[in-house]
Structure formats: structure tokens, C-alpha cells
Amino acid sequence: MLEIRNLHVSYGAISAVRGVDLDIAVGEIVALVGANGAGKTTVARAIAGLLPYQGEIRYAGRLLKPNSAERNLRLGVALVPEGRGILSSMTVGENLLMGLYTRIDRDQAAADLADVQSRFPILAERRDTMASLLSGGEQQMLAIARALLSKPKLLLLDEPSLGLAPKMTDFVFEMVLRLRDEGLTVLLVEQKARQALKIAGRAYLMETGRVLTSGPARELLEDHVLANAFLGAGASKA
Amino acid sequence: MLLQQLVNGLTLGAVYTLIALSFSLVMGILGVLNLAIAELFMLGGYFGFAAILAKLPLPVALLAGMAGAALVAAVIERVGYQPFRDAPVVTPMLSTLGFSIILQNVATNIWGSDPLQLPDEVFGARFTLGPVSASAMQLTIVGATVVLVALLAFVVQRTALGRALRAVAENRDVARLLGVSAGPLTLLAFMLSGALAGAAGVLIGLHYAAITPYIGVEIGLKAIAVMVVGGTGRIWGALIAGPLIGVAEVMTTAYGGSQIRDFVVYGLMIVILLLRPQGLLGGARTEQGPRV
Ligand SMILES: Nc1ncnc2c1ncn2[C@@H]1O[C@H](COP(=O)(O)OP(=O)(O)OP(=O)(O)O)[C@@H](O)[C@H]1O
Ligand SMILES: [Mg+2]
Numbered sequence: 352m353l354e355i356r357n358l359h360v361s362y363g364a365i366s367a368v369r370g371v372d373l374d375i376a377v378g379e380i381v382a383l384v385g386a387n388g389a390g391k392t393t394v395a396r397a398i399a400g401l402l403p404y405q406g407e408i409r410y411a412g413r414l415l416k417p418n419s420a421e422r423n424l425r426l427g428v429a430l431v432p433e434g435r436g437i438l439s440s441m442t443v444g445e446n447l448l449m450g451l452y453t454r455i456d457r458d459q460a461a462a463d464l465a466d467v468q469s470r471f472p473i474l475a476e477r478r479d480t481m482a483s484l485l486s487g488g489e490q491q492m493l494a495i496a497r498a499l500l501s502k503p504k505l506l507l508l509d510e511p512s513l514g515l516a517p518k519m520t521d522f523v524f525e526m527v528l529r530l531r532d533e534g535l536t537v538l539l540v541e542q543k544a545r546q547a548l549k550i551a552g553r554a555y556l557m558e559t560g561r562v563l564t565s566g567p568a569r570e571l572l573e574d575h576v577l578a579n580a581f582l583g584a585g586a587s588k589a
Numbered sequence: 590m591l592l593q594q595l596v597n598g599l600t601l602g603a604v605y606t607l608i609a610l611s612f613s614l615v616m617g618i619l620g621v622l623n624l625a626i627a628e629l630f631m632l633g634g635y636f637g638f639a640a641i642l643a644k645l646p647l648p649v650a651l652l653a654g655m656a657g658a659a660l661v662a663a664v665i666e667r668v669g670y671q672p673f674r675d676a677p678v679v680t681p682m683l684s685t686l687g688f689s690i691i692l693q694n695v696a697t698n699i700w701g702s703d704p705l706q707l708p709d710e711v712f713g714a715r716f717t718l719g720p721v722s723a724s725a726m727q728l729t730i731v732g733a734t735v736v737l738v739a740l741l742a743f744v745v746q747r748t749a750l751g752r753a754l755r756a757v758a759e760n761r762d763v764a765r766l767l768g769v770s771a772g773p774l775t776l777l778a779f780m781l782s783g784a785l786a787g788a789a790g791v792l793i794g795l796h797y798a799a800i801t802p803y804i805g806v807e808i809g810l811k812a813i814a815v816m817v818v819g820g821t822g823r824i825w826g827a828l829i830a831g832p833l834i835g836v837a838e839v840m841t842t843a844y845g846g847s848q849i850r851d852f853v854v855y856g857l858m859i860v861i862l863l864l865r866p867q868g869l870l871g872g873a874r875t876e877q878g879p880r881v
Contacts, residue, residue: 452752452767
């Protein structure tokens with residue numbers, strides 16, 4: 352579904368991603384893990400089309416253009432950005448309506464909105480609340496729900512567990528599994544690497560702009576040298 | 590006397606509100622001060638006057654002023670803003686300043702530097718209620734402003750287009766991730782803003798029954814003061830600040846003499862900048878959320 356070849360991204364003089372190759376097959380959950388500043392967010396933003404880059408990103412067989420987020424969304428690639436990207440000057444309901452911005456099938460869109468609201472009852476309940484007043488977990492749900500409303504085929508999640516309580520993190524990860532079962536393909540960028548690897552099929556470990564290693568998530572988890580060095584030995588509580 | 594001044598101040602304030610909204614639409618969405626708005630206002634006045642002198646009805650004149658100014662605003666966006674989109678913010682500001690000087694020049698060449706006057710018989714009627722009297726003109730100005738602001742509020746607050754505009758204003762990257770193309774919306778914001786300025790130009794022209802190519806500078810600066818007092822880039826701040834400054838101006842002229850009028854208006858702006866840079870309606874001063 353997604354093929355990245357020799358991706359290079361730089362911010363001015365800083366080169367943040369240097370020659371990344373990455374593949375995602377239809378229906379997979381792929382985890383992208385690595386330390387702070389490794390370049391995970393940059394990869395996700397490049398796929399979403401928020402950045403200029405060098406290299407090739409193919410999605411569903413077609414070459415994506417750098418810096419063309421609006422178009423990529425219409426093709427079926429949605430990013431829930433790091434920090435959630437809630438529009439805080441709008442209500443919860445308005446944020447959800449923004450998720451429908453590209454939809455032209457009005458009746459189906461209305462049905463999907465109803466569906467999302469029954470999936471996340473708290474969002475329906477708090478529809479008229481300013482989005483900034485939601486808790487972190489609720490905001491993450493709102494961000495994911497909003498992204499789902501565009502009917503993506505590939506969902507990119509950048510640190511969905513950031514700042515969430517363990518219970519909430521579990522909830523989000525279970526939801527990712529459920530979405531996968533419903534046919535969605537997911538790239539999961541995570542700091543909580545162990546937990547992410549548990550739900551992912553395959554994983555990529557990045558360090559300083561490069562992919563250090565990749566493979567089935569289970570193998571990465573079981574490689575003790577690797578796990579202790581890069582996944583944080585103490586983080587295995589989940 | 591006091592009530593009468595209040596009515597006069599509110600009329601003037603209505604026009605300030607419209608131009609301030611025009612500034613803050615572009616400012617709020619793009620973070621750019623479109624200095625040519627002052628001259629769009631002046632041009633709107635001339636377009637409207639041309640329609641009135643051609644004996645067209647007032648609503649048509651208002652629409653002519655709005656449409657003409659919106660078209661010029663579209664040209665400014667394409668030539669004076671779009672190419673400098675990624676440049677530091679002073680670059681598009683300087684280019685709109687250039688446009689504003691050119692537009693003033695063009696107007697002087699077409700219509701001359703003497704005031705263009707309306708014949709007296711246009712809207713001479715007055716209505717009196719107790720001690721207060723308002724001209725048909727004043728009522729028209731306030732009425733048209735209320736209608737335009739209500740329309741703008743509807744578009745911005747209640748339509749998909751308005752939501753998209755607000756999304757771009759708050760966070761361009763997030764808006765793009767939701768499928769909003771900033772380019773066409775930017776053009777639209779400029780045109781909406783131009784239409785508001787054009788309407789204000791027609792209305793102030795009617796207020797003074799005269800218009801000159803230099804009217805934009807004075808009133809445009811005052812509208813910037815209104816925008817600052819209301820809160821830069823906070824679209825609705827102008828709704829409070831416009832009438833406030835209009836009334837303050839009329840009251841100081843009436844009770845303190847016209848020589849201290851600008852002192853009060855711009856003094857207020859500086860006080861707000863010093864004490865409450867987020868503007869009257871700015872709410873608590875919060876840091877901007879992290880951009881994606
Ligand atoms: N807007 C930017 N301007 C300049 N440098 C940036 C920018 N964004 C990221 N970088 C740099 O690029 C590198 C990769 O950053 P990136 O955000 O992709 O890492 P990350 O793996 O997502 O980190 P984290 O786990 O902290 O989110 C870092 O060195 C970072 O400092
Ligand atoms: Mg990151």
C-alpha cells in the first residue's frame with residue numbers, strides 16, 4: 352500500500368531524515384519507533400504531504416507529490432499529528448465537521464458522523480463544548496474520530512499515547528487494533544515502543560534520521576540486546 | 590446632546606467596525622496586515638458614488654462598491670501577496686503598501702484630487718425621536734453595517750467555508766491535513782475583506798456626501814486602531830472596539846475640541862498595546878498551541 356524509497360528530509364541545514372526505506376502492506380499495523388529526535392514525526396509528516404522532501408513515496412501504486420497534504424487526504428492518507436492538532440478555537444462538533452470537509456457524499460457522511468458519535472459517546476455528549484476544554488484522552492479520541500471521518504485507507508498516528516494515562520493508552524491501542532480489524536491500514540509512531548510493538552505486525556526502529564533495523568514486531572521485542580538498548584528496559588510494564 | 594452625540598458616534602463607529610473587520614479577516618487568517626485595505630475602502634466609495642451619480646438605487650451602489658473593491662482585492666492577493674507567501678511577513682506588507690500608493694495615484698488620476706460631491710437631495714430626510722434625531726443616511730449606515738456583519742458572522746461561524754477559514758487561521762498545517770487548500774481560501778479571504786472595505790467606503794462617502802482619494806489613509810489608520818483595540822486577528826473584537834472608538838471620537842470632538850480627537854483614539858490604541866496586547870476581547874493571554 353505504501354512504499355517509501357530513499358526518503359530525505361531536511362529543515363534548512365538540519366537533515367532530519369537521511370535515506371529511509373519503509374513499506375506498509377494493506378491491513379497491517381506498522382510501528383515506527385525510536386528515541387527523541389530520531390525523525391519519526393518527520394517521516395509521518397512527509398507521508399502526509401506536509402513537507403517538501405527528496406525520494407519517492409508511492410501510495411496505492413501512485414507516486415505522491417511532496418507537500419501536497421490536501422491531495423493526499425483525498426487519496427486516503429490521513430495523519431493524526433503529534434500533539435493531536437485539535438482546533439481549539441472550535442467546538443467539538445465543529446472539529447468533527449472539519450473531518451467531513453472533503454466529503455461530497457453527503458448522506459453517507461451524515462451516517463458516518465452518527466456512527467463516529469456512537470463509537471465515541473463522549474464526543475456526542477460534549478458536542479457544543481470548546482474542544483480545548485476536553486481532557487487529553489478525549490482530545491485524542493476527537494483527533495482520531497475527526498481523521499476517520501475523511502474515510503482514510505491509511506491512517507498515520509503520531510504518538511497517540513502522548514500525555515495519556517495508562518488506561519487511556521490501552522484504550523487507544525485497543526481501538527487501533529479494532530480499526531485494523533475493520534480493514535484500515537495503520538502506521539503507528541510511538542515512544543511507548545514496547546506497547547506499540549505488541550499490537551504491530553512489523554516495526555521500524557529509527558535512529559538519527561535512519562532506519563536502524565526493521566522486521567516482525569515480535570522479533571524486535573525478543574531481541575534483548577536491541578530491546579535494552581533502544582526500547583528502554585524499564586518500560587516493559589504493559 | 591449626549592444622546593445625539595452617541596448616535597453620531599455609533600454611526601461613525603459602524604463604519605470603523607466594517608473596515609476593522611476587513612483588516613482583521615486577513616490579519617486573523619494570514620497574519621498579514623493588508624495595508625491596501627485603506628485604499629480599497631476609498632475605491633469602494635468611488636465605485637458606489639459612480640453608481641449613485643448614474644441614478645442607480647442605493648443597494649446597487651453598495652453592491653457595486655463591494656464587488657469593485659473585492660475584484661481589486663483579488664488582484665492584490667494574486668500579485669501582491671501570493672508570490673510572497675513564504676517570505677517574512679514584512680514583505681507582503683510592503684507590497685500591499687506599494688499597492689496602496691498606486692491605487693491612491695490611480696484614483697487621483699481618474700477622479701482628480703478635489704472632493705467628489707453628492708448632490709444634496711440624496712437622503713436628506715431626518716427622523717426624530719425625542720431629543721435625538723438621525724438622518725436617513727445615518728440609519729442606512731448603521732442598518733447596512735448590521736446586515737453585513739450578520740452575514741459575515743453567518744458565513745464565518747456557520748458554514749463549511751467559514752470553518753475552513755477559521756481552521757486555516759488557527760493552524761494551517763492542521764487545516765491542510767483536513768483537506769483544506771489554503772490557496773483558494775486565501776483568495777476568498779482577501780475578496781471578502783475587500784468587499785467589507787468597499788461597503789464601508791460607500792457608507793462613509795454617503796455620511797460625508799463627499800469623497801476624496803485621500804480618505805482611505807485617515808480612516809484606514811483609525812480602523813487599524815480599532816482592530817488593535819478589539820484584538821489583532823480576533824475577528825469579532827472589532828464589534829466592540831468600532832462603536833467604542835467612534836463614540837470616543839465624537840465625544841472628544843464635542844466636549845474637548847477636535848484638536849485632541851486623534852490623541853484620544855491613538856492614545857487608546859497605545860494604552861491597549863501596552864496593557865492588553867491581546868485586545869479587549871482577547872481573553873486570557875495564552876501561548877499559541879504547538880503547530881503540528
Ligand atoms: N520544524 C523543524 N525545524 C528544524 N528542525 C526540526 C524541525 N522539526 C524537527 N526538527 C529536527 O529534526 C529531527 C527529527 O525530528 P522529529 O520530530 O522527526 O523526531 P521524532 O523522532 O518525531 O522525535 P520525538 O520522539 O521527540 O517526537 C530532530 O533533530 C529535530 O530537532
Ligand atoms: Mg515526534
